[in-house]
Amino acid sequence: MPMRHRTVMPITMIAIAALAAGCEIDIPPEAIPAPFSVAPIPSASAGQPKYVCTAVYKILTDGAIRAAAYATGSGDDAREGLQKTFADMAAQVTAAGAKSDVATQRAAVDEVAAALTQGAQSTDPKAFLNGEFATVGQKIDSTCP
Numbered sequence: 001m002p003m004r005h006r007t008v009m010p011i012t013m014i015a016i017a018a019l020a021a022g023c024e025i026d027i028p029p030e031a032i033p034a035p036f037s038v039a040p041i042p043s044a045s046a047g048q049p050k051y052v053c054t055a056v057y058k059i060l061t062d063g064a065i066r067a068a069a070y071a072t073g074s075g076d077d078a079r080e081g082l083q084k085t086f087a088d089m090a091a092q093v094t095a096a097g098a099k100s101d102v103a104t105q106r107a108a109v110d111e112v113a114a115a116l117t118q119g120a121q122s123t124d125p126k127a128f129l130n131g132e133f134a135t136v137g138q139k140i141d142s143t144c145p
Contacts (some may be wrong), residue, residue: 109140
């Protein structure tokens with residue numbers, strides 16, 4: 001057995017035993033990697049297609065998480081929550097699209113915002129959530145580098 005295996009096995013076994021015994025293992029904060037964020041960073045490239053796509057995809061992802069809280073509910077609260085979520089998303093998507101320097105991308109982003117607005121104004125926003133919402137982001141895919 002190589003020397004490395006002879007060292008690793010006892011250390012691993014000791015660590016497992018220590019954890020099983022309820023011992024704490026201190027990890028210095030600098031050993032933990034920094035969290036990753038997909039949030040677009042405002043910069044000189046803010047009008048570029050890639051930045052706008054990232055911003056819109058993030059809005060859709062965050063909105064999907066908010067909408068999930070209302071998806072299983074029923075009644076007026078769930079309906080109004082979905083409508084408000086879609087309306088907020090539409091406003092954010094419109095603002096992100098306005099930053100694009102590419103006319104075709106602005107038009108595609110406007111289509112996404114229009115679909116979200118329809119979902120917000122619908123009497124059955126769950127139908128939008130379970131239907132078109134799943135593919136609404138694909139409207140901008142062809143404009144993203």
